[in-house]
Amino acid sequence: MTENVFIYKDNKAIIICPKCEKSKEIDVSEELGSNYLVRLKHKCSCGYLYDVLLERRKRHRKKVNLPGTYTCFVSGEKKAKGSMKIQDITRAGLSFKLEESANQKFNMGDTLLLEFHLDDKSKSLIKKEAVIKNIRGPYIGVKFSSVDLYDRALGRYMFS
Numbered sequence: 001m002t003e004n005v006f007i008y009k010d011n012k013a014i015i016i017c018p019k020c021e022k023s024k025e026i027d028v029s030e031e032l033g034s035n036y037l038v039r040l041k042h043k044c045s046c047g048y049l050y051d052v053l054l055e056r057r058k059r060h061r062k063k064v065n066l067p068g069t070y071t072c073f074v075s076g077e078k079k080a081k082g083s084m085k086i087q088d089i090t091r092a093g094l095s096f097k098l099e100e101s102a103n104q105k106f107n108m109g110d111t112l113l114l115e116f117h118l119d120d121k122s123k124s125l126i127k128k129e130a131v132i133k134n135i136r137g138p139y140i141g142v143k144f145s146s147v148d149l150y151d152r153a154l155g156r157y158m159f160s
Helices: 029-034 152-158
Strands: 002-006 012-016 023-027 038-045 049-055 062-073 077-089 091-100 109-119 125-136 139-142
Touching: 012 049, 077 109, 091 125
Parallel strands: 002 049
Antiparallel strands: 002 012, 012 023, 038 049, 062 077, 062 109, 077 091, 091 139, 109 125, 125 139
């Protein structure tokens, strides 16, 4: 099993043993010079040996499977509307897959209005404006136009 670990300030990472749940802060400065994925082997004080993958993203990314809708705007005019399936989400953006029947053509920089419900206890409605940052076939990556650090529903959801 491989544990994803986020890098924090001062090139430190906190690793948590999947067996005994003990945590340890480690310095990962030497490993950050590589442009490739960095996998480390870590042996916990309990004796358990496991792999650690250093995650360089700035924000926690949560895998999800949420239905939603998008409305695409180009130069302020509504271009298209359709359904999507959100694959993963952060507080700053998300990645979604278009439905197979969609013949929508997007361009980098297009503006989308996204609407979806979280699968939390209260089924929180999220409405976000976003800009397309990458396109990989039917997969679209977007960045929210504004990151509302006080969006409590999304903030609680990310770490639940």
